[in-house]
Amino acid sequence: QAQVAESGGGLVQAGGSLRLSCAASGLTLSRYSVGWFRQAPGKESEFVAAISRSGGYIRYADSVKGRFTILRDNSQNTVYLQMNSLKPEDTAVYYCAADTGSSYSASYLRSDYDYWGQGTQVTVSS
Numbered sequence: 001q002a003q004v005a006e007s008g009g010g011l012v013q014a015g016g017s018l019r020l021s022c023a024a025s026g027l028t029l030s031r032y033s034v035g036w037f038r039q040a041p042g043k044e045s046e047f048v049a050a051i052s053r054s055g056g057y058i059r060y061a062d063s064v065k066g067r068f069t070i071l072r073d074n075s076q077n078t079v080y081l082q083m084n085s086l087k088p089e090d091t092a093v094y095y096c097a098a099d100t101g102s103s104y105s106a107s108y109l110r111s112d113y114d115y116w117g118q119g120t121q122v123t124v125s126s
Helices: none
Strands: 003-007 010-013 018-025 033-039 046-051 058-060 068-073 078-083 092-099 120-125
Touching: 003 092, 018 033, 018 092, 018 120, 033 068, 046 068, 046 078, 046 092, 058 068, 078 092
Parallel strands: 010 120
Antiparallel strands: 003 018, 018 078, 033 046, 033 092, 046 058, 068 078, 092 120
């Protein structure tokens, strides 16, 4: 059974950095576009970033542009989200997801993604 899993979350002070990883089993992640989403308590899910299979198409939410970087290592079948200059408002559960219907897009739509991880908690203290 194909699964996607995130890791790397934790507690960090404002201004700090974290790197999240997204890996898959039973699914060749390197073939597909991958996105990151997040959900804070009491709020709706929010798009964060997405990357196409080759890395040629990348999209960021305005709220993270210039602070977060999405990148992938297809030789390791892994996608990363490097988060710098973290703010308390970045506190959320972060999810990665694979879009097995596309290799060339970097969609911001949840409905385009069909394999989701369980999420990893990121907490930024002020």
